[in-house]
Structure formats: C-alpha cells, structure tokens
Amino acid sequence: xxxxxxxxxxxxxxxxxxxxxxxxxxxxxxxxxxxxxxxxxxxxxxxxxxxxxxxxxxxxxxxxxxxxxxxxxxxxxxxxxxxxxxxxxxxxxxxxxxxxxxxxxxxxxxxxxxxxxxxxxxxxxxxxxxxxxxxxxxxxxxxxxxxxxxxxxxxxxxxxxxxxxxxxxxxxxxxxxxxxxxxxxxxxxxxxxxxxxxxxxxxxxxxxxxxxxxxxxxxxxxxxxxxxxxxxxxxxxxxxxxxxxxxxxxxxxxxxxxxxxxxxxxxxxxxxxxxxxxxxxxxxxxxxxxxxxxxxxx
Amino acid sequence: xxxxxxxxxxxxxxxxxxxxxxxxxxxxxxxxxxxxxxxxxxxxxxxxxxxxxxxxxxxxxxx
Numbered sequence: 001x002x003x004x005x006x007x008x009x010x011x012x013x014x015x016x017x018x019x020x021x022x023x024x025x026x027x028x029x030x031x032x033x034x035x036x037x038x039x040x041x042x043x044x045x046x047x048x049x050x051x052x053x054x055x056x057x058x059x060x061x062x063x064x065x066x067x068x069x070x071x072x073x074x075x076x077x078x079x080x081x082x083x084x085x086x087x088x089x090x091x092x093x094x095x096x097x098x099x100x101x102x103x104x105x106x107x108x109x110x111x112x113x114x115x116x117x118x119x120x121x122x123x124x125x126x127x128x129x130x131x132x133x134x135x136x137x138x139x140x141x142x143x144x145x146x147x148x149x150x151x152x153x154x155x156x157x158x159x160x161x162x163x164x165x166x167x168x169x170x171x172x173x174x175x176x177x178x179x180x181x182x183x184x185x186x187x188x189x190x191x192x193x194x195x196x197x198x199x200x201x202x203x204x205x206x207x208x209x210x211x212x213x214x215x216x217x218x219x220x221x222x223x224x225x226x227x228x229x230x231x232x233x234x235x236x237x238x239x240x241x242x243x244x245x246x247x248x249x250x251x252x253x254x255x256x257x258x259x260x261x262x263x264x265x266x267x268x269x270x271x272x273x274x275x276x277x278x279x280x281x282x283x284x285x286x287x288x289x290x291x292x293x294x295x296x297x298x
Numbered sequence: 299x300x301x302x303x304x305x306x307x308x309x310x311x312x313x314x315x316x317x318x319x320x321x322x323x324x325x326x327x328x329x330x331x332x333x334x335x336x337x338x339x340x341x342x343x344x345x346x347x348x349x350x351x352x353x354x355x356x357x358x359x360x361x
Contacts, residue, residue: 001341011339015329020341057359128360158358203329206357210332211339219306224360233358234330241327 012207015244023211030208033199034066041182043194044150049073051148051191053139054097054105056090058209058216059154061097063197065214067152068101075148076105079138081131082115083223090217097214106146108138113295116223122295127223130291137288141279144189155195158202161251162232177265180258187271189280201247202233301351304331317352318342324354331356 001010003022010020021029037043044050050067054060054076067074078094080087091107098105110116116134120127139151160179167175183193197205209216224230239246273279274286276293285293300312300320314320317333317340333340334353346352 001343010341013341013343058357059359201329202357202359203332206332206355207339210334210355218355221360227360230358230360237327237330237358240329 011211012204014204016201016240016248018244026207026211030200030204031066031070034063034196035070037181037196037199038194041180041194043152043182043196044072044192046072048150049075049148050150050152050194051075051077051143051146053077053079053135053151053153054094055154056093056217057154058206058214058218059156059159059197059202061093061154061214061216062205062209063152063154064097064103065101065212066208067196068103074103074152075146076103077139077142077151078105078107079135080107080109081134082110083117083221086217086219086222093215093217106142108142110134114292119291119295123291125291128227131223133287133291137279137286139193140190143191144279149185149191150194151191152194152196154197154205156197156200156202156205157247157251158233158236159229160195160198161236161247162229164251164254165232165236166228173261173265176261177258179261180255187280190271198251299348300346302354303351304354305356307356315346315348316342317344317346320346320352321354326354326356330358 001013001020002008003010003025004019005025006022008022011023012026013020050072052060052064052067052074054064064074064076076094076098078091080091094105116127116131119130123130143151164179167179181195181198185192236247271280271282272284274281274289275284276289277286279286300315302310302312302320302324304310310324312320312323314323318328321328321331328342332355334355335346335350
C-alpha cells in the first residue's frame with residue numbers, strides 16, 4: 001500500500017477516507033484534523049493557555065503532543081486516582097512525556113480514603129460513576145485555581161459516537177442537547193471544555209502515538225472491565241467494518257442536527273455556589289461534596 | 299503458520315498470511331487493532347511469511 005500523496009510506503013490505510021498515508025503525510029493529516037476541529041468549533045486561540053487533562057493513555061498524550069506541535073500553550077493535568085499500580089504506571093507515562101517535551105504539568109492526588117476504589121466501596125456507587133464525579137469536579141477546580149480558562153480532554157470520535165449511541169438508546173434529550181465538542185464556560189468557575197480529537201478515531205490516534213514514539217499505557221484501566229462504553233464501541237466497530245464511514249456519519253450528522261435536541265431539552269437550573277466547598281454548581285451541594293458526605297456517613 | 303502476540307490476551311497461531319485476513323481469522327475488526335512486525339506498523343495488504351511473529355495492539359479504550 002502506497003501513500004496517496006508521495007507514493008512511499010504507507011503506515012495506515014483509512015477506509016473511511018478511501019486513502020492511505022506514509023508516516024510524514026499521516027502526521028500532516030492528523031494535525032490538520034486537530035486544527036480543523038479547533039477552528040470549526042472555536043475551541044480556543046493561541047493566546048489562551050490550555051489545561052490538557054492527561055491520563056497516560058494514547059488519546060490524551062497524542063492530544064498533548066499535537067497541541068504542542070501546533071504551537072498552542074499547554075499545561076498537563078493528571079489526577080492520580082489511586083487505582084492499584086495502574087495509576088502509578090500511567091503517571092510515569094505522563095512524567096516521561098512531559099520531561100521529553102519540556103512541558104509543565106500538575107498532579108492532583110486524591111487523599112487517603114478518597115481513591116476511586118475506596119470511594120466506590122464506601123458510597124456503594126459504580127467505580128466509573130465515582131470516577132466521573134471526581135474528574136468533573138477537579139476539571140473545574142484546578143483550572144479555576146490556576147487561572148486557566150480552557151480544559152481539553154482526549155475524547156475522540158469513537159468515544160463521542162459510543163456516548164451518542166448510549167444517549168439515543170435511552171432518548172436522553174438533556175444529554176443529547178449538550179453533546180457538543182465544546183461545552184461553554186458558565187459562571188466564574190465552570191470552565192470551557194473542549195475535545196480537539198473529535199474528528200479522529202481510536203485507530204488513527206493509536207497509530208499516531210505508536211508511529212511517533214509516544215509511550216502510552218496500553219493496558220485498560222482495571223476498573224473499566226465490562227464498561228458499557230466499550231460494548232457500544234464494539235458494536236459501532238462491527239458496523240464500521242461492513243460500511244466504512246458509518247461512525248463519522250453517525251456522529252457528524254448528529255452535530256449538524258443537534259439544534260433539534262437543544263430546542264426541546266429541559267433548561268439547566270440557575271448556577272449556585274456549593275454550600276460546602278464554595279465551587280459553582282447547579283445544586284445547593286455539588287456532586288463531589290454529596291459523594292464526600294455519603295462516604296463520611298458510611 | 300503465523301504467530302500473533304495479542305497484547306493482554308496471549309499468543310495465537312494463524313493460518314492466514316495477509317494482515318487483513320489474519321485479523322479476520324482472529325475475529326478482530328480491522329480498525330480496532332494495529333499489527334506490528336519488528337517495530338514496523340503493517341497495512342492490511344501486507345503478506346507475512348510462514349514463521350513470522352507479529353504483535354497485535356488493540357486500540358479500543360474506555361471513554
């Protein structure tokens with residue numbers, strides 16, 4: 001298989017684009033897709049500092065790498081979730097990447113008794129649900145403390161398509177109405193969230209990471225076994241195998257028509273301050289503090 | 299026979315020599331794993347030799 005542009009040996013075949021690229025031209029394609037998403041959805045400008053949420057996985061490290069190559073001003077942010085040796089190993093990947101590229105980063109460690117396995121056990125809630133609450137809380141709190149207005153995550157097209165499938169199966173209109181690659185800032189503390197990898201798939205991102213020597217954690221989070229999102233991804237990948245471009249069409253056509261859901265969805269409540277931690281929230285006590293209350297009661 | 303070392307899942311022996319067919323034999327959709335031989339990423343059209351060992355890296359991660 002030859003590169004469509006220069007004719008040299010290809011490293012990737014993109015069935016959904018009916019094309020193939022060598023290493024050099026795949027990198028060009030990849031960075032172009034990231035820049036295209038940033039511009040199309042007005043995610044951020046080169047004047048802004050971007051907090052890149054990194055997990056040590058392929059998506060977030062590839063995102064950090066791409067933003068750095070595109071000359072955006074970034075700072076990494078890693079939450080040590082206290083998940084067995086997995087958290088230590090993924091932190092090592094983040095540290096190695098940051099040192100190699102001379103990039104600054106912040107590490108937030110969850111305190112003793114507040115790791116994801118402990119929070120899940122004490123609260124009786126599912127591990128992925130607890131993890132989501134913790135991450136969403138610190139994805140606002142840390143940038144607020146650091147005075148950074150933009151938070152970028154490594155969510156990709158497969159993540160978004162599988163979440164879309166899940167929300168459609170439940171006809172969750174509120175979630176569907178908010179399912180955009182940019183979540184606007186609200187109040188003073190709820191920061192703008194952006195997904196610059198929304199035009200790229202798991203396969204393309206892993207190829208980019210491996211081809212460019214980005215050392216990422218290849219094993220899955222031990223807490224995510226049996227996660228519904230992975231099941232939905234597998235279903236979509238089976239469809240993609242039969243009909244290349246299905247995932248892209250499914251997700252991008254939805255974005256073109258998202259206004260339909262935004263017109264009918266229930267409006268969010270007024271923004272308030274959490275009575276316990278003082279962070280802005282849509283309820284009197286934010287989800288994170290409610291979780292903390294629950295574990296202290298138990 | 300090709301030896302496929304699937305990351306996190308062990309080793310499997312395959313009879314198909316073309317990358318695309320080897321993935322099919324393993325029931326792995328083509329864009330859910332990357333096939334590597336001696337550090338090089340292989341495209342689906344590549345033919346392997348009898349006795350080759352390839353590494354298969356699954357790419358689907360939890361969202």
